[in-house]
Amino acid sequence: MPLYPPPLTRLIQELGKLPGIGPKTAQRLALYLVGRPPAEVNALAGALVDARSKLVYCSRCFNITDVDPCRLCTDPRRDDQVLCVVEEPRDVFALERTGEFRGRYHVLHGAISPMEGLGPESLKIKELLRRLQPGTANSPQIQEVILATNSSVEGEATAMYLARLLKPLGVRVTRIAYGLPVGGDLDYVDEVTLSRALEGRRSV
Amino acid sequence: MPLYPPPLTRLIQELGKLPGIGPKTAQRLALYLVGRPPAEVNALAGALVDARSKLVYCSRCFNITDVDPCRLCTDPRRDDQVLCVVEEPRDVFALERTGEFRGRYHVLHGAISPMEGLGPESLKIKELLRRLQPGTANSPQIQEVILATNSSVEGEATAMYLARLLKPLGVRVTRIAYGLPVGGDLDYVDEVTLSRALEGRRSV
DSSP states (O other): OOSSOHHHHHHHHHHHTSTTOOHHHHHHHHHHHHTSOHHHHHHHHHHHHHHHHHOEEOTTTOOEESSSSOHHHHOTTSOTTEEEEESSHHHHHHHHHHTOOOSEEEEOSSOOBGGGTBOGGGTTHHHHHHHHSTTOSSOSOOOEEEEOOOSSHHHHHHHHHHHHHHGGGTOEEEEOOOOOOTTOOGGGSOHHHHHHHHHTOOOO | OOSSOHHHHHHHHHHHTSTTOOHHHHHHHHHHHHTSOHHHHHHHHHHHHHHHHHOEEOTTTOOEESSSSOHHHHOTTSOTTEEEEESSHHHHHHHHHHTOOOSEEEEOSSOOBGGGTBOGGGTTHHHHHHHHSTTOTTOSOOOEEEEOOOSSHHHHHHHHHHHHHHGGGTOEEEEOOOOOOTTOOGGGSOHHHHHHHHHTOOOO
16 A cells, blocks of 8 residues: 555655755645635745746846846846846846845856766856847846856856956957955855955955 | 735644644745646645535544544454544544554544643543433443543643543543654653553563
């Protein structure tokens, strides 16, 4: 006799496919959901189907969107002269949460990682170069490209690769700053970050 | 302008209602799902709706089931004389996984917890007493009731309450054993567990 009733087995299996959800958590979530009002479970199921069917990648910046081109690409109040290059859609949302950046974005969908067999051709780099060609309708006058890839080995490699590729095009290429995290204790910061923080010091 | 496209906001909100899923995890899961093939997301949505609509509580033992009475209650190879009382459906699955217990179950759906305002009347105790009445069709001859509630304060209180209630009915009432977890280091076990392990020692 199987351990669980078949519909429960199936739900546990499906939940267990999510990243970071192991078999124990999948069982816990499934048993929780079975005890909730049907309307609540149906709302979750509906949100899943709805999100997957309505969301696409923007054909200009490759961020997640329900209208193409996305709202960030078409918002007339944003600055067309500055383009911020990030690895993933979640990085766009992280930057938007700061409320500091008012330019446009370009999502690479990954970073260069020879270990995982990801070369430059698997990222949206061709599409980035196309946006930088002067006179195209998409990008009237990009003056600066901010490389905001992660500060991991892969993110660094990607930023270096892009810097070498973009500089000859006559565009200003910048990299987001390294340093102490705000609220961080000097004592707890690793040596590499601390030497980068010293290197990047600014007059006050 | 909202941070996320509306269908994504809605999915993040719905995922964030799950226990143990905070806003960060909800965003991570939502972005993961948006990048998966539609068939995979629909399979999860389908499993949710299916599980919620098909699963009910067994009218005899109150475990989760898709047929009523459940397979554990109707399996002719199981022993009708021993009844194991647990707090939650997940405890039934945990015990079944051991393959050691071949009797029937009774799920209380909670434990007595004055702190949370849960008294005996909010548990399936009336239903348990009904199963112990001799001569009812449901329970031909229960000889032993194993109290397998958690070893938390609430689980203990529930076991004590049930022991007092059931003993006068002439049924043998037992409590699952306390002791060292198998593979556990004596040194790392708390004092209360260790004294219970001494107390419950058996000749070898």
